[in-house]
Amino acid sequence: MTAPLVRVDGVAKRYAGRDALAALDLVLGAGEILALVGHNGAGKSTLIKLLLGLIRPDAGRITVLGHDPARAGAAEARRAIGFLPETIAFHPNMTGAELLAFYAQLKGAPLAANRELLARVGLADVAGQRVGGYSKGMRQRLGLAQALIGRPRLLLLDEPTTGLDPELRQAFYALLDELAAEGVGILLSSHALAELEHRADRVVVLRQGRKVADGTLTDLRRMAGDPVRILVRMEAPVPVAAGAGGAVTGVAAGAGRRIEIICPAAEKMDRLRAVLSGREPVADIELLHASLDEIYAGLLRRDAEPVG
Amino acid sequence: MKPIVIIALREIREGLRNRRVLATASLLAGLALTLALLGSAPTGNVGASRLAVTVVSLSSLTIFLVPLIALVLTHDTIAGELDRGTMVLLLSYPLARWQVVIGKFAGHVVMLGLATAVAYGAAGLALWLGAAGDDAAVAAFCTLIGTSILLGAAFVATGTLVSTLARDPRTAAGIALGVWLASVLLYDMALLGLLIADQGRTLRAPLVQALLVANPTDAYRLLNLTGLPEVGQFAGLSGLAGHLAVAPATLLAALGLWVAAPLAASVAVFARRQV
Numbered sequence: 001m002t003a004p005l006v007r008v009d010g011v012a013k014r015y016a017g018r019d020a021l022a023a024l025d026l027v028l029g030a031g032e033i034l035a036l037v038g039h040n041g042a043g044k045s046t047l048i049k050l051l052l053g054l055i056r057p058d059a060g061r062i063t064v065l066g067h068d069p070a071r072a073g074a075a076e077a078r079r080a081i082g083f084l085p086e087t088i089a090f091h092p093n094m095t096g097a098e099l100l101a102f103y104a105q106l107k108g109a110p111l112a113a114n115r116e117l118l119a120r121v122g123l124a125d126v127a128g129q130r131v132g133g134y135s136k137g138m139r140q141r142l143g144l145a146q147a148l149i150g151r152p153r154l155l156l157l158d159e160p161t162t163g164l165d166p167e168l169r170q171a172f173y174a175l176l177d178e179l180a181a182e183g184v185g186i187l188l189s190s191h192a193l194a195e196l197e198h199r200a201d202r203v204v205v206l207r208q209g210r211k212v213a214d215g216t217l218t219d220l221r222r223m224a225g226d227p228v229r230i231l232v233r234m235e236a237p238v239p240v241a242a243g244a245g246g247a248v249t250g251v252a253a254g255a256g257r258r259i260e261i262i263c264p265a266a267e268k269m270d271r272l273r274a275v276l277s278g279r280e281p282v283a284d285i286e287l288l289h290a291s292l293d294e295i296y297a298g299l300l301r302r303d304a305e306p307v308g
Numbered sequence: 309m310k311p312i313v314i315i316a317l318r319e320i321r322e323g324l325r326n327r328r329v330l331a332t333a334s335l336l337a338g339l340a341l342t343l344a345l346l347g348s349a350p351t352g353n354v355g356a357s358r359l360a361v362t363v364v365s366l367s368s369l370t371i372f373l374v375p376l377i378a379l380v381l382t383h384d385t386i387a388g389e390l391d392r393g394t395m396v397l398l399l400s401y402p403l404a405r406w407q408v409v410i411g412k413f414a415g416h417v418v419m420l421g422l423a424t425a426v427a428y429g430a431a432g433l434a435l436w437l438g439a440a441g442d443d444a445a446v447a448a449f450c451t452l453i454g455t456s457i458l459l460g461a462a463f464v465a466t467g468t469l470v471s472t473l474a475r476d477p478r479t480a481a482g483i484a485l486g487v488w489l490a491s492v493l494l495y496d497m498a499l500l501g502l503l504i505a506d507q508g509r510t511l512r513a514p515l516v517q518a519l520l521v522a523n524p525t526d527a528y529r530l531l532n533l534t535g536l537p538e539v540g541q542f543a544g545l546s547g548l549a550g551h552l553a554v555a556p557a558t559l560l561a562a563l564g565l566w567v568a569a570p571l572a573a574s575v576a577v578f579a580r581r582q583v
Contacts, residue, residue: 094325
């Protein structure tokens with residue numbers, strides 16, 4: 001078995017007395033797509049900066065491509081890493097082609113491959129224009145192109161699909177699948193779990209620097225109690241008190257004729273009875289699987305609840 | 309080594325692209341030519357070399373302008389990139405942080421050096437073509453160009469240090485302005501005030517020498533105005549030069565130190581800075 005590309009053991013990082021990351025363990029293998037999911041400030045960008053050696057951990061050990069990234073010798077290892085920062089910024093006076101050439105030179109990668117990279121992200125036609133005139137989506141695509149310079153073995157992508165329209169998003173994930181099939185390990189962060197359906201092999205949910213879930217999306221669904229969403233439409237408007245819902249989100253709120261309940265599948269009948277007992281007649285009931293965003297919210301809420 | 313060259317070339321290309329180099333060279337050339345052609349007009353009657361007189365006026369111009377330009381060019385070189393988010397990406401590449409600092413420094417020195425050499429060179433050439441001075445004056449003029457670039461390099465290094473220390477580009481701009489005021493204006497005024505107050509009781513010549521050498525603009529001034537007899541005659545410092553005889557090598561070394569020390573400090577600070 002080959003060694004993992006990334007290994008994080010008990011890593012902690014504090015900023016201004018606040019835990020940015022606490023006792024985090026993580027492994028990323030070759031050809032794997034791992035998604036880091038969490039709100040802003042959950043520790044996603046901190047982890048990526050640690051993996052790049054831009055900051056040092058306060059505790060724990062990190063190995064990236066066989067090196068400690070904060071050590072001087074790790075600069076060479078970065079040749080095999082492609083990185084896309086959360087907010088991509090370039091020197092506005094340079095053209096797309098010039099910027100890509102600059103980064104390729106820094107990586108010691110052949111400049112001839114740049115044309116293909118620009119075409120791959122759909123920027124071939126505007127490569128000669130200054131980046132200052134690019135739209136946000138175009139800058140993001142240029143960012144992706146620079147991350148792919150030199151055929152990296154490991155990709156670290158911080159919120160990579162920000163500013164991409166749905167079509168490009170599709171193309172982007174298709175590209176990631178291709179790269180993963182070639183053995184590239186991909187770590188990408190996102191604040192939306194829903195976007196990652198069928199995209200990531202594994203999802204790690206972070207909350208305030210701690211890992212609250214790690215597994216496939218199916219695992220996560222199970223961990224959240226396989227929640228369902230029940231939409232009830234009443235014959236007449238009814239007042240409904242919040243807080244009568246299930247353990248997943250704890251919400252049963254209605255405005256007028258609609259009542260919405262989100263709860264584990266196993267509890268759905270009990271919930272329904274509790275909410276509906278003694279009310280006006282029901283006009284319609286709709287049962288839906290909870291969306292990934294609701295599962296995500298449920299996981300975070302479950303983590304926030306006091307233990308016991 | 310290679311990343312340094314790549315980063316320096318990127319800085320130069322950007323400087324040429326956003327016309328900073330052109331603006332700097334035009335400003336310096338305009339002022340230098342004005343001084344050279346108009347400022348030395350009366351010299352014909354008193355038998356002074358126009359080239360030598362121009363060295364005096366140009367070095368005064370340099371003391372004010374070159375440090376200011378160097379600080380304007382560099383104050384945001386690190387702080388600005390950190391602020392805009394381009395630094396994080398740059399540091400994710402296979403290079404060391406010191407290479408970023410040295411590359412940026414080198415790029416800015418080349419830009420400023422180029423602008424100075426072209427601008428002052430044009431003024432010198434104009435005078436030389438008019439047979440305005442002898443060989444000694446030409447040597448003095450070449451010294452002026454060389455030391456002006458060295459002074460520029462000292463302030464490029466200082467500006468880079470300011471940029472690595474400052475939290476954001478606005479703070480860096482404020483500190484850079486303070487540095488300029490302090491070294492170009494306040495230092496000399498304070499020294500003068502001290503000398504007057506002291507009446508020569510404790511501040512003896514060696515100490516005054518040391519205090520002058522400790523400020524890069526004063527080291528530059530002494531180097532250009534007292535170093536060469538041909539020029540010293542017109543600088544109004546010939547009396548002073550006798551008391552403050554500091555060897556040109558010492559002055560050059562002082563300027564060199566003013567390049568090396570802030571640069572080394574920038575490297576050290578940036579190596580520890582969280583990004």
